[in-house]
Amino acid sequence: MTDVESVVIVDEIKTSSNDYTIGRLTLNKPKALNALDLEMAGIMLDALQRWQSRNDIVAVVIDAAGEKAFCAGGDIVSMYKSMVEVNGQIPAFLETFFETEYTLDYTIHNYSKPIVVWGSGIVMGGGMGLLCGASHRIVTETSRLAMPEITIGLYPDVGGSYFLPRLPGKSGLFLGLTGAQMNGTDALYVGLADALVASTEKNNLLSAFTEYSWSETDEASLAASVSTIISALDKPDSLPSGNVEPNMSLINELCSPGSVSEIVNAILSADMKDNKWLLRAQSTLAKGSPITMHLVYEQCTKGADMTLADCFRMEANMSCRCGESGEFQEGVRALLIDKDMSPNWKYKTAEDVPQDVIEHFFHSPWTKENHPLAGL
Numbered sequence: 001m002t003d004v005e006s007v008v009i010v011d012e013i014k015t016s017s018n019d020y021t022i023g024r025l026t027l028n029k030p031k032a033l034n035a036l037d038l039e040m041a042g043i044m045l046d047a048l049q050r051w052q053s054r055n056d057i058v059a060v061v062i063d064a065a066g067e068k069a070f071c072a073g074g075d076i077v078s079m080y081k082s083m084v085e086v087n088g089q090i091p092a093f094l095e096t097f098f099e100t101e102y103t104l105d106y107t108i109h110n111y112s113k114p115i116v117v118w119g120s121g122i123v124m125g126g127g128m129g130l131l132c133g134a135s136h137r138i139v140t141e142t143s144r145l146a147m148p149e150i151t152i153g154l155y156p157d158v159g160g161s162y163f164l165p166r167l168p169g170k171s172g173l174f175l176g177l178t179g180a181q182m183n184g185t186d187a188l189y190v191g192l193a194d195a196l197v198a199s200t201e202k203n204n205l206l207s208a209f210t211e212y213s214w215s216e217t218d219e220a221s222l223a224a225s226v227s228t229i230i231s232a233l234d235k236p237d238s239l240p241s242g243n244v245e246p247n248m249s250l251i252n253e254l255c256s257p258g259s260v261s262e263i264v265n266a267i268l269s270a271d272m273k274d275n276k277w278l279l280r281a282q283s284t285l286a287k288g289s290p291i292t293m294h295l296v297y298e299q300c301t302k303g304a305d306m307t308l309a310d311c312f313r314m315e316a317n318m319s320c321r322c323g324e325s326g327e328f329q330e331g332v333r334a335l336l337i338d339k340d341m342s343p344n345w346k347y348k349t350a351e352d353v354p355q356d357v358i359e360h361f362f363h364s365p366w367t368k369e370n371h372p373l374a375g376l
């Protein structure tokens, strides 16, 4: 079961009584900050599907190797290479990657057993997709959560269309537009985490799972048992001070205008009064892709009253169109390939982006029946 060379370690831990089993998935590419690649997503999806129907499996724990990151995003270098190869078309690799990743995220959201995600350290992009749908989302004093895709000309996918518009007030739109980082306190406040525990408690969590005397195995009893185990873990010595809650009235005010250009201009021209978190948010937005600005606004508007499955189908359309447009390719080039940090975006400001260009990102490359996520 345990293969330490694998990009995801799939383990089955027998409980002390030996009647039950804990499934454990450990992301194991610490040098790449455990950024999710296609092989990792495939291994995880396969294990979750196999465990789903096993009566002896009482819960699944998803964690990662190394202290620095749970998962810093996706394998955007492979995506870049596939985009360069087909220049201006949708790479087959992207279709496969997003189909697998979103199916994995959707499976986590709808799993009938508890899934505990140990979201310590960096949790961004693809890592947020793994965390957000889990039934028991743990963060620690080192957690840094964000959807930073505005920097690379993509947009907050992995279910962002579903979870961002459901955050308090306009905070989801703000976080998507600015890529602003949340700490553990923020994650609890916005409702993207369920517990904030000390980062040193991971081994205690695992041993508590094995030693617990599991009895009732219906979905509600298992969930309650997992909550009990988690609530017994030590809290951090000091809690990080949050940035979202204290700035909610400003965030709501800046993100209220009825068009993306007005909102972007409001954020960019606001007096942030030496607040480091707000200044960083402002600067990330200022350097970000104007196309992405529109995509974030549209996904938050449309996603607010869509089902989770429809959100993932919309995101598959959008992500493939991003692969076709050149904007995503240019963003990865500037950040990770040439590292010049100067993306040459297609449009200079949000105002410059024509509406029909944005509409194309929502135009499905597939018929309804042939959509890769038709079966969700």
Ligand code: QUE
Residues within 6 Å of the ligand: 031, 032, 033, 034, 035, 072, 073, 074, 075, 076, 077, 125, 126, 147, 148, 149, 150, 151, 152, 335
């Ligand atoms: C914005 C992003 C990403 C990013 C940095 C940003 C992103 C992403 C990665 C990333 C990090 C580590 C890796 C890797 C990719 O960085 O989406 O392959 O090893 O995946 O500013 O959106």
